[in-house]
Amino acid sequence: MSYTVILDNRGNPDRGQHAxxxxxxxxxxxxxxxxxxxxxxxxREYIEKHELGGGNWTGGKVLDAKGKExxxxxYNGKVWPPGGYAVxxxxxxxxxxxxxxxxxxxxxDPYAHEVPTLDxxxxxxSLHGDLxxxxxxxxxxxxxxxxxxxxxxxxxxxxxxxxxxxxxSWLLLRNGWSGxxxxxxxxxxxxxxxxxxxxxxxxxxxxxxxxxxxxxxxxIENITNEIAxxxxxxxxxxxxxxxxxxxxxxxxxxxxxxx
Numbered sequence: 001m002s003y004t005v006i007l008d009n010r011g012n013p014d015r016g017q018h019a020x021x022x023x024x025x026x027x028x029x030x031x032x033x034x035x036x037x038x039x040x041x042x043x044r045e046y047i048e049k050h051e052l053g054g055g056n057w058t059g060g061k062v063l064d065a066k067g068k069e070x071x072x073x074x075y076n077g078k079v080w081p082p083g084g085y086a087v088x089x090x091x092x093x094x095x096x097x098x099x100x101x102x103x104x105x106x107x108x109d110p111y112a113h114e115v116p117t118l119d120x121x122x123x124x125x126s127l128h129g130d131l132x133x134x135x136x137x138x139x140x141x142x143x144x145x146x147x148x149x150x151x152x153x154x155x156x157x158x159x160x161x162x163x164x165x166x167x168x169s170w171l172l173l174r175n176g177w178s179g180x181x182x183x184x185x186x187x188x189x190x191x192x193x194x195x196x197x198x199x200x201x202x203x204x205x206x207x208x209x210x211x212x213x214x215x216x217x218x219x220i221e222n223i224t225n226e227i228a229x230x231x232x233x234x235x236x237x238x239x240x241x242x243x244x245x246x247x248x249x250x251x252x253x254x255x256x257x258x259x
Contacts, residue, residue: 004063005031005039005073007046012055026050028059036062036071036079036093043073060084111218113211116204120194122146122187127195130211131159136167136191149174151182157195162205164196 007029011017022028031042039062047057054075062071062079071092072084079093090096117126123144128135134157138144144151152173158165170188174180198204 001035002065003033003035003039003070004067005033005042006059006061006063007031007043008059009050009052009056010058012053014055015053017056023050023052023056026052033062039071039073040077040079040093044077047075111214111221113214114207116198116207118194118198118204120191122151122190125153125191125194127157127208129157129208130215131162131208132212132215134159134208136195146172146182146187149182151175153184153187153191155188155191162209164192164199167192 009022009026009028011019011021011023013019017023029046031039031046033039033042043060046052046059057075060073060075061069061082062073064070069082072080072082074080074084078085078091080091081089085091113129115126115128117124123138125136125138125144128137136153136155136157138153142150144153152171152175154169154171155167156169157167167188170184172182172184172187174182199208
């Protein structure tokens with residue numbers, strides 16, 4: 001299918017030109033094109049050749065074989081439905097790519113724990129948890145070396161109030177592989193001492209205290225939500241009981257009742 005695009009201009013009063021006359025030496029033209037892309041190209045070539053500004057451009061009508069306007073090319077080369085740009089109208093060419101769906105920003109977890117890192121003679125470890133449940137871990141075996149071998153460590157700490165009481169559930173894996181356990185008898189007391197020394201600093205202990213507060217607040221919120229769900233279920237049960245009682249009342253005076 002072929003089209004005809006009108007190429008035309010006028011003077012721009014803002015530039016001291018006559019608004020009712022074409023620019024001198026810039027005639028109107030009609031260009032045959034194969035598609036909307038070709039119409040855009042013809043318009044832009046005409047505009048650039050004659051150095052037209054936006055206020056000079058009066059062409060852009062795209063006609064079909066019967067002379068009916070089927071599109072309009074704006075000064076910037078975009079092809080629109082007849083009448084040109086309007087709010088909410090998409091161009092016919094180039095087709096706009098669909099806008100990606102907005103990605104919801106995840107709501108920050110108000111109870112997320114702080115994860116401190118402390119140095120040990122074998123390498124850095126991180127503390128995950130609080131004064132009730134806290135684990136010692138490292139995530140990069142290459143940074144934790146025991147006897148010349150890279151290891152992964154995982155152990156649970158035990159607290160006596162706000163003091164470290166020891167550790168349990170020890171696991172020390174060579175190169176992070178299960179089944180390649182490393183003797184941790186010498187490592188364990190060193191790690192425990194490093195943790196105890198770290199806890200001597202009040203600011204460090206405060207981290208675990210804050211985590212403990214968050215843990216308990218999360219537990220309170222979970223229990224509160226569970227209570228609310230139970231109350232809704234109870235209300236639904238009462239409503240269903242009333243409905244059934246109403247059905248019994250409708251059956252007559254001889255209907256059995258459990259009251």
